[in-house]
Amino acid sequence: MDSFTIAILAGVALASLAAPLGCFVIWRRMAYFGDGLSHSALLGVAVSMAFNIASEIAILFVGVGFAAFLVFLQSRRILATDTLLGLLAHATLAIGILAMSLLGADEIDMHDYLLGSITSVTTENAIYIIATALLCLTGLIKLWPGLLLMVTSEDLAQAEGVNVRYHEAALMLAMALLVAASIQLVGILLITSLLIIPASCARLFSQSPEKMALTAGLIGIICVAAGMLGARETTLDPGPLIVAIMVGLFTVLLGLRLIQRRPPH
Amino acid sequence: MTTLIEGIDLCLSRQARVILSNVSLKVDAGDFITLIGPNGAGKSMLLKTLLGLIKPDRGRVIRKDGLRIGFVPESLNLDPTLPMSVARFLTLNTHGGGLSEDIISETNIVDLLGRQMTALSGGERQRVLLARALHADPEILILDEPAQNLDMSGQLNLYALMEKIFKQRKIAILMVSHDLHLVMSSTQKVVCLYEHICCSGEPQVVAKDPEFISLFGEDMARLLAVYPHEHDHNHDHSTNHGHHHG
Numbered sequence: 001m002d003s004f005t006i007a008i009l010a011g012v013a014l015a016s017l018a019a020p021l022g023c024f025v026i027w028r029r030m031a032y033f034g035d036g037l038s039h040s041a042l043l044g045v046a047v048s049m050a051f052n053i054a055s056e057i058a059i060l061f062v063g064v065g066f067a068a069f070l071v072f073l074q075s076r077r078i079l080a081t082d083t084l085l086g087l088l089a090h091a092t093l094a095i096g097i098l099a100m101s102l103l104g105a106d107e108i109d110m111h112d113y114l115l116g117s118i119t120s121v122t123t124e125n126a127i128y129i130i131a132t133a134l135l136c137l138t139g140l141i142k143l144w145p146g147l148l149l150m151v152t153s154e155d156l157a158q159a160e161g162v163n164v165r166y167h168e169a170a171l172m173l174a175m176a177l178l179v180a181a182s183i184q185l186v187g188i189l190l191i192t193s194l195l196i197i198p199a200s201c202a203r204l205f206s207q208s209p210e211k212m213a214l215t216a217g218l219i220g221i222i223c224v225a226a227g228m229l230g231a232r233e234t235t236l237d238p239g240p241l242i243v244a245i246m247v248g249l250f251t252v253l254l255g256l257r258l259i260q261r262r263p264p265h
Numbered sequence: 266m267t268t269l270i271e272g273i274d275l276c277l278s279r280q281a282r283v284i285l286s287n288v289s290l291k292v293d294a295g296d297f298i299t300l301i302g303p304n305g306a307g308k309s310m311l312l313k314t315l316l317g318l319i320k321p322d323r324g325r326v327i328r329k330d331g332l333r334i335g336f337v338p339e340s341l342n343l344d345p346t347l348p349m350s351v352a353r354f355l356t357l358n359t360h361g362g363g364l365s366e367d368i369i370s371e372t373n374i375v376d377l378l379g380r381q382m383t384a385l386s387g388g389e390r391q392r393v394l395l396a397r398a399l400h401a402d403p404e405i406l407i408l409d410e411p412a413q414n415l416d417m418s419g420q421l422n423l424y425a426l427m428e429k430i431f432k433q434r435k436i437a438i439l440m441v442s443h444d445l446h447l448v449m450s451s452t453q454k455v456v457c458l459y460e461h462i463c464c465s466g467e468p469q470v471v472a473k474d475p476e477f478i479s480l481f482g483e484d485m486a487r488l489l490a491v492y493p494h495e496h497d498h499n500h501d502h503s504t505n506h507g508h509h510h511g
Contacts, residue, residue, distance in 0.1 A: 027347045030485070144358050152341055152357065157337075158318050159336040160401075162359060206348045207381070 004232060007118055010126035011228050013133035014182050015194065015220035018114040019202075020140055020213040022195035022220075026203070027151045031196055032082055033070075033172075036089035038179050040066040042096030045113055045183075049103045056128055056180045063176030072171065116187035116239035118231055125184055132181040136174045143167055144228055148209055185228075187239040194220065197246040204257045221247060234260075267294035269332055269405045272315050275324035277307070284310050285321070286460045292405060292439050297431055299448045300441045302458040303480060308441040311458060315439075332405065335398030339409040341390070345383050350467055352378040355397050355498060368402055372396040388419035392502050393458075395426065399434075406430070408440035411490065412447065420447055445485065 025034055045060030051058070066088060073084050100110065104149055140147075144165050149157040158164050173193075182191050198220035199212065206212035227242030268408055270292045277285040279471045284307040292298060313319045316336060343349070349357075351374065353362055369375055377385065385393065385421045391411055400404055411427075412420040424447050431438050443446050447457060447470040456465040463476035471477050478486040 026422055027344050029344070072495050074324050145357060149357055149359070152343060152354070153338050153348060154342075155313070155318060155338040156336060156341075159334065159338075160358060203348065208348055208350060208353055 003121075003123060004118070005166040006123055007121040008228055009223055010121060010129040011224040012221050013099045013130040014178070014185060015138050015198070017133040017140075017174075017178055017180070017225040018194040019198045019218075019220040021171075021178060022197075022199035023209065023213050023216060024147065024151065025169055025175075025192075025195045026199050027209075028171075030171075030175075031083045031192060032089075033067075034175060034179075034192040034195050036070070036085040036092075037063050037066055037175055038188045039089040040096075040180050041183055041191075042100070042113060043092040043097075044180070046096045046099035046103060049100065049105065055178075056182070059180035059183065062174055062196045063179055064173065065178060074111055079094035082174070083228065106202070111237075112187070113183060114187045114189050114239075115237040116183075116185050116190070118185070118228055118238050121184050129185075130193050132177050135176055139170060142153035143170055145172065145189060185224075187237070187241055190239040190243050191231045193243040193246060195223075197243070197250055198223065201250050201253050202244075204253050219246075219249065267326075267329060268293050269296075269329050270274045270315055270334075270439075271327045271484075272311070273325055273327065275311070275321045277310060277314060277321050279310075281450050283460055285328065287324070288458070288462055289324075290315070290456060292437050292441065294404065295368075295435065296437045296439070297453040298439050298456055299454070300439070300456050300458055301443060301445060301448060302446070302463075304443070308458055309409055312407060312439070312441055316407060317318055326359070329404070333401050333403045335401050335403030335406045335407070337391070337394045337398050337408040337411055339413065341382070341394075343383055347383075349382045350378070351382060351385070351393050353378050354382050355400065358400070363401060368396050370398060372399070382437065386419075387414045388416075388422060391415065391419075392426070395430075399430070403436060405437040405439060408438070410441050410443070411422055412442060424499065445481065449507045481497055484511070 025031055040062050041059045044062035045055055047053075047062055048058035049176045070081075070084060073079070073088075081086075091250055097110070098225055111117075120236060125263055138181040144158065147170075148164040149160065149162055150164055150167050157167075161205050178195075179188070179191055180195065186194055198216040201219045202215035223246045227245050228238055230236065230241050230245075231238035268291055272288060272290045273291075275285050275288045277283075288307075288311060290298075290311070290439065300311065302308050310319060314321050317326065330451065353412055355378075356362070372393050372395050374389070374396055377393060382393070395406075395411075397410075406427075410428075412423050415423060417478070427438065427440075430436070449472065454466065455471045456470050457463045457471055457474070457476070457477050457480065459480055463480060464471050464474040466474075472486050
């Protein structure tokens, strides 16, 4: 297998995880959380440069710290969650960029981290991405009924023995793992799109949560693969290209939906 | 009578505000108890404490071993982006139980099964929630403001359905409500809560209680006192003045 085939496989694995996770992101209105989490990844990269550790591990640690700090601040009820998220996201992004510059990162590095780069995906990276996706998908399938019940009503879920805190933490951890895994392929600026656009496309035509997750997975896989192929044939950045293809597809599907003129349920 | 669930001397504060102060409440098998009280009186918090969703600052909750509870929450935060049919919602649980034909006809939701949850009216949604709670084959049903947001006929239908379930299944019911008129004409026992338990007992008796009158006003009390009481069994007509101030 050549390195590009492996990269494509990694992209497909990433899309299959991002799609069901993205469903929960839109059901629970966590899009800004995903955005904030991915911004914090740049600080993670800086940490990995400073201490010479694997970037995936550093990003994961910073991401988990980001989520924990956010949950702590939310419990204090001083500011609204969207304000807190904006504050934390930009703080980690700004400090991350400054730290990276001070540590000697050049513009090409920065560009690759923000917008993705297929050539930077090594075989080890690809294996890490595929392993992460498999691990998270297994967890997601196991926790699926509890997670769905939690989305419907936290009180009901808890009264029926679902540990809501644990499920919520698992969801956040999966998102942190996804961010850490996807930074090379799509770049941190566009990770949220990978989560929410396929799920939004799937919502237009789905009657059940399971169908929505599977449809989103299929759409995500097609778009990521197409974007990566396109990026190889041209000099375009893979991240923006993947997102542009997704948005194009969403626009077409939305148009079809509006022509059909049926309410979405 | 077997005691199903009992809260003893429950105390709860949130952000320096006292919500429950030394509240004790016992639900026995066969009880139909309605918690009433003004807004912010701590009714929902008391339910959640009894359910184990909230830990009290002091006091304890005792439940019968292996007690099966059917819970109907105050609301569902259903996001319109979540596609979910009624049938799927009814089978959405962690124990993998299926649909029961009996419960579906008992709650009259046959025609709703294929509909999306977000497309239901308030009354339809409550019937679906009730059906879902019954799937656990509960010994006690706990309902938080089930008739809220329903119009008058919706409220009457729901209360009639609950009476039917209560009589046919012989299960206990504990519910929160502030539709005083309906409560007074359909419940066996009323517990009036405002941080502490102000008074409790049969509706007729509670309506004459000075604490009830001071909470809801003279006019309301007089109105309710004339409601006929239809239960044909005997109760001890003692009001329990559980005044535990401070």
